[in-house]
Amino acid sequence: MEVINQTAIARFFLVGLTDDPELQPLLFSLFLSMYLITVLGNLLIILAVSSDPHLHTPMYFFLSSLSFIDVCTSTTTIPKVLVNIQAQDHSISSAGCLAQVCFVLLFGGLESCLLTMMAYDHYVAICHPLRYTAIMHPHLCVLLVILSLLVISMNALLHSLMLLRLSFCTDLELPHFFCELIQIMNKACSDTSINTILAYVATSAFAGVPLLGIIFSYTLIVSSVLRILTVKGRHKAFSTCGAHLSVVSLFYGTACGLYMSSEMANSSTKNMVASMMYVVVPQMLNPFIYRLRNREIKDAFKRLLLGKLSV
Secondary structure, three states: OOEEEHHHOOEEEEOOOOOOHHHHHHHHHHHHHHHHHHHHHHHHHHHHHHHOHHHOOHHHHHHHHHHHHHHHHHHHHHHHHHHHHHHOOOEEEHHHHHHHHHHHHHHHHHHHHHHHHHHHHHHHHHHOHHHHHHHOOHHHHHHHHHHHHHHHHHHHHHHHHHHOOOEEEOOOEEOOOOOOHHHHHHOEOOOOHHHHHHHHHHHHHHHHHHHHHHHHHHHHHHHHHOOOOOHHHHHHHHHHHHHHHHHHHHHHHHHHHHHHHHHHOOOHHHHHHHHHHHHOHHHHHHHHHHHHHOHHHHHHHHHHHHOOOOO
């Protein structure tokens, strides 16, 4: 079998969820609907937070940042799927494929870090309410986001550059609807041990460590809330965290499902469905979760829609 270097590759081919022509219009409608709902829902969150002075707090700064990241994640993958279905051409340039890998890693890592920052914000608000303003200073919040962006950008760029050193066989079909790091590595004919080690290290650093931080924060929160004597006080404290816990469960639950699917399932279709549950569904549902479970967001939406925003 002929072996070619990454730099010589013109295009990869994305197999997609199915090649059945009768199902293509349905898939197009499904992905288009999910994309429009994702973009509209998250932009409404950003607009509500930016327009309402009551929401100019660290928690909602992180929430609006999360909504922006969700729009970027969906925009990285879904438009290319729609173009491929409409044009009936499942190819993607090697540069476009590497860019997709880079941005999926970037936005996935940023989402994980933002969820951790939000957990820390809840911890400070519940466990140290009198020191909240001093600890969660706006400059600190911006600095945390910028540092996360820089570190995760270097990680995503490193993974993309490491793919350039690989050689590939002539079989360049990726059993996926977007370019995923592991799928590309599986198509390589050269040694991928360094890439694999980097992937495990990055997963531990940018998924495992943030998850541990979230668990630790909520352990301290639960311990503090249980010391509250009144039922009303406990309910108020837990209700503050409800939406965030739902988003964390959705994000990490689908991520674990993706990992288990890639490790245990032999079906490429199951792997693609698991990936869709990770890179498409959470981003679409997050605005609905905050809209339904957060009273301040509900009120901000009402003021926004009624045109009665306070100055």
